[in-house]
Amino acid sequence: MGEADRGETAPRHRLEFYCANGHRTRLSFAVDAELPDTWDCPSCGLPAGLDSENPPAAPRNEPYKTHLAYVKERRSDSDGEALLAEALAKVADRRTPRG
Numbered sequence: 539m540g541e542a543d544r545g546e547t548a549p550r551h552r553l554e555f556y557c558a559n560g561h562r563t564r565l566s567f568a569v570d571a572e573l574p575d576t577w578d579c580p581s582c583g584l585p586a587g588l589d590s591e592n593p594p595a596a597p598r599n600e601p602y603k604t605h606l607a608y609v610k611e612r613r614s615d616s617d618g619e620a621l622l623a624e625a626l627a628k629v630a631d632r633r634t635p636r637g
């Protein structure tokens with residue numbers, strides 16, 4: 539029907555991959571190629587997936603873990619509550635007027 543795509547070599551699948559850092563990678567694959575579910579982001583190296591809303595999670599050895607995240611991992615909820623109570627008691631103690 540007069541489509542002006544004669545310059546195209548072969549039909550291709552175009553896929554977009556999204557990484558957890560919000561990078562978008564556009565790739566095209568031959569139609570007979572096996573299409574990957576994930577792709578390593580060329581910008582940051584994280585795995586990138588086809589779903590922009592749910593990019594693959596970063597690998598476990600990611601360096602940007604906060605101290606709080608470590609504390610939360612190590613301590614149970616009850617430990618956390620005890621620590622919080624202790625901290626509040628200290629604050630209350632400090633606020634109590636002396637004499």
Ligand SMILES: [Zn+2]
Pocket residue numbers: 557558559560561579580581582583584
């Ligand atoms: Zn990236």
